[in-house]
Amino acid sequence: MYINPHHLQQQVRQWLEEDVGPGDVTCEATVPAELQGKAILHSKAEGIFAGIPVLTAVFHEVDPTLMVNSFIQDGSRISNGTIIAEVFGNVHAILKAERVALNIVQRLSGIASKTNRLAEKAKSRNPQVRLVDTRKTTPGLRMLEKYAVRVGGGSNHRYGLFDAVLIKDNHIKAAGGLCEAVWMARKTVPHTMMIEVEVENLEQVSEALESKADIIMFDNMPIEMMRQAVAMIGKAAVTEASGGISIANIAEVAAIGVDVISMGSLTYSVEALDISLDLYAKKPVYS
Numbered sequence: 001m002y003i004n005p006h007h008l009q010q011q012v013r014q015w016l017e018e019d020v021g022p023g024d025v026t027c028e029a030t031v032p033a034e035l036q037g038k039a040i041l042h043s044k045a046e047g048i049f050a051g052i053p054v055l056t057a058v059f060h061e062v063d064p065t066l067m068v069n070s071f072i073q074d075g076s077r078i079s080n081g082t083i084i085a086e087v088f089g090n091v092h093a094i095l096k097a098e099r100v101a102l103n104i105v106q107r108l109s110g111i112a113s114k115t116n117r118l119a120e121k122a123k124s125r126n127p128q129v130r131l132v133d134t135r136k137t138t139p140g141l142r143m144l145e146k147y148a149v150r151v152g153g154g155s156n157h158r159y160g161l162f163d164a165v166l167i168k169d170n171h172i173k174a175a176g177g178l179c180e181a182v183w184m185a186r187k188t189v190p191h192t193m194m195i196e197v198e199v200e201n202l203e204q205v206s207e208a209l210e211s212k213a214d215i216i217m218f219d220n221m222p223i224e225m226m227r228q229a230v231a232m233i234g235k236a237a238v239t240e241a242s243g244g245i246s247i248a249n250i251a252e253v254a255a256i257g258v259d260v261i262s263m264g265s266l267t268y269s270v271e272a273l274d275i276s277l278d279l280y281a282k283k284p285v286y287s
Helices: 005-019 025-030 052-062 091-123 142-151 169-175 178-188 202-211 223-233 250-255
Strands: 036-043 067-070 083-090 130-132 165-167 195-199 215-219 238-242 260-262 275-281
Touching: 005 052, 005 091, 005 142, 025 091, 036 091, 052 067, 052 083, 052 091, 083 091, 091 130, 091 142, 091 250, 091 275, 165 169, 165 178, 169 178, 178 195, 178 202, 195 202, 202 215, 202 223, 215 223, 223 238, 223 250, 250 260
Parallel strands: 130 260, 165 195, 195 215, 215 238, 238 260
Antiparallel strands: 036 083, 036 275, 067 083
16 A cells, blocks of 8 residues: 655645645744644544554654654554544644644545445455445545555556546547447557446447457446346456445445446545544743
């Protein structure tokens, strides 16, 4: 579950520039610059935590001397009252980092928690099925949101437009047909790159099989049609269900025997997990 540290540092700097700008005027007006203290980050909800490396990066970007001690690992199940980490050091620095750190780990933990619930439900009917995300991520946060999906027990679909071929309805229209689109792609891309095609009915499933697509995605297909499609394909291609899938029907979809279930809502429709920071500092003495 890799996070590119250079990319993360760039992002953290942008987030802090947006939030802190030239300085925290409230802290500078009310808190002695030299005041030292401790902050405790704790959960106020149940779920799967994600974001320890991000949390640490934010605090250390504000002040490298801050000491961050984490008590859990990414992927840990937390509940109301779980202590996640302690931060020791300059109070100004802790308070500057607080909101950025909380915003991002709350979102990542929300993604990990939702992914975990859905993955467990799907695997209860099909232990081999893989739950994957899509490109429907928050601009600028794709690396971290896809990381959170993995933390929650899911897997990643293609990262961007550059690392796999996914032929959708508009590509099919532009190419003049499904088979034409797959054959054109096959002549162009490296032999190491997978070619996936999106289908909406059984006629297109037959065309996808004829074109020898590597992955066949069922786009918003009814359950019974997907069942027939899986039987038609057998082991000739990887099968993927997508569209209209929720906690209410994911087990039923998994039971059909698809290899992959993809859900954009893993990253674009997420409730942040409630995480809080409490500060403890010695009361300043004024002369």
